[in-house]
Each structure stands twice: as C-alpha cells, then as structure tokens.
Amino acid sequence: xxxxxxxxxxxxxxxxxxxxxxxxxxxxxxxxxxxxxxxxxxxxxxxxxxxxxxxxxxxxxxxxxxxxxxxxxxxxxxxxxxxxxxxxxxxxxxxxxxxxxxxxxxxxxxxxxxxxxxxxxxxxxxxxxxxxxxxxxxxxxxxxxxxxxxxxxxxxxxxxxxxxxxxxxxxxxxxxxxxxxxxxxxxxxxxxxxxxxxxxxxxxxxxxxxxxxxxxxxxxxxxxxxxxxxxxxxxxxxxxxxxxxxxxx
Ligand SMILES: [Fe+2]
Numbered sequence: 001x002x003x004x005x006x007x008x009x010x011x012x013x014x015x016x017x018x019x020x021x022x023x024x025x026x027x028x029x030x031x032x033x034x035x036x037x038x039x040x041x042x043x044x045x046x047x048x049x050x051x052x053x054x055x056x057x058x059x060x061x062x063x064x065x066x067x068x069x070x071x072x073x074x075x076x077x078x079x080x081x082x083x084x085x086x087x088x089x090x091x092x093x094x095x096x097x098x099x100x101x102x103x104x105x106x107x108x109x110x111x112x113x114x115x116x117x118x119x120x121x122x123x124x125x126x127x128x129x130x131x132x133x134x135x136x137x138x139x140x141x142x143x144x145x146x147x148x149x150x151x152x153x154x155x156x157x158x159x160x161x162x163x164x165x166x167x168x169x170x171x172x173x174x175x176x177x178x179x180x181x182x183x184x185x186x187x188x189x190x191x192x193x194x195x196x197x198x199x200x201x202x203x204x205x206x207x208x209x210x211x212x213x214x215x216x217x218x219x220x221x222x223x224x225x226x227x228x229x230x231x232x233x234x235x236x237x238x239x240x241x242x243x244x245x246x247x248x249x
Contacts, residue, residue, distance in 0.1 A: 155198020
C-alpha cells in the first residue's frame, strides 16, 4: 500500500491491521531513500511470499532493502529480519539492549516462549540472525536522502524504540508498539514491562515536532499525529494507564 511518495506499507496482519500479509504480522513500513530501502520492523517471517509480493507490486524487491530497523524484539516485529538479511545482505538495527536476544533468537528474553501455542503456532521458532547492530539512544541512521533518529522508549519492552525523521516533507514518527492511534498503548504482563519509564518516554517523545505517526499495529495518521502521543501522555499524567490497544484474540 503506497502511503506517501516514498513510504509504503508492505506488511500488516488482519488481527490488528490491514490484512496484507500473515495475520499476526505487525505493520511493516518500507521507505524508499533514493539509494535503497529501509524497512521499519519486519513482521513474523511467516508466509514471506506475501510480503515479497507486496514489495514487488511497488516495483522493489527484497534485494533493494539495505537496512531493517527493529523497534523491539517481540516476534511479530523482529522475526522476519533474519530471512530478509539472508536474501538482501542488509544491515539489521535494534535497540542496544535487545539486539543480542534477537541475534541469538532467545525465546525466553523476547517472551516468545510465553506466547507459543497462543498467539504464535506451537512450532514457531525465533530465527537467529547473522548480526544485529546495537542502536544507542539518539543515534542517527542515514541511507540515501533519509536520516532517521532512534529514541529508546522503555516500557512496552526492555528498550523499546521509536524512529523519527522527515520524509516527503513531513515529520514522521514510526512508533512501533510504543503508541498507537488515539493514544492507545500495549501493556502486557511480561517481565520487562515498566510503567514509569513508559510514562517518562511518552513525555519526552511529546516534545518532538511530530506530524505523521506510523504505529506497529492498526491505523496510521499523516497529520496531527502528535495528538496520539499527547492523549497517552495525558492519561499517564493523570496517574492512569492509557487505553489498551484494541485487538481480536
Ligand atoms: Fe510488542
């Protein structure tokens, strides 16, 4: 799905999204930098032919992907990266404290072990990756005409990350599972979830001049996306938990 001149939605499952690829895939965004493509998140890696077909329908191939930036280590965001790296030779980036678990396919640290037989098939395996580059807070990633700044936003996961940059004249926030449409969040009963850091990160990100917001699940927004961040922040500042992401089980 072409969204703006250089941004495409190339993965999205039916449970929380647009039904383009495997049903539990997160939203996967492709950015055409003018010198290769960046993917934001990678989906589950299940039914890869579906994602390839979407990418090819826009005139690209997997081999055009030069970088995959993973917002966090949950399987629906990160498990597609291994296969894409093998086929394209791209660089895979992830939050510094989560990169090793992704590289090693650690099903306990990433909480996949808890979700097998539930959200994920029993035989689902977290694939190891050749190399995952550790991204520090505030680090820039530049390809072609596009520079993206990565911010650590712990809360949803150990070192959950958002990606911010100007594309096609808009300030875009790729928010992963940090914040969704209407200020929803996703707080799960997992060992690495932390609420105060989550609230603090929301306050920090609310200070960015955000226009478009592209969340990891559900709808995106091209204007006034800052309202999503502000809505979540208002709940946190009232001592409450923001609305949970609505989804089908
Ligand atoms: Fe997640």
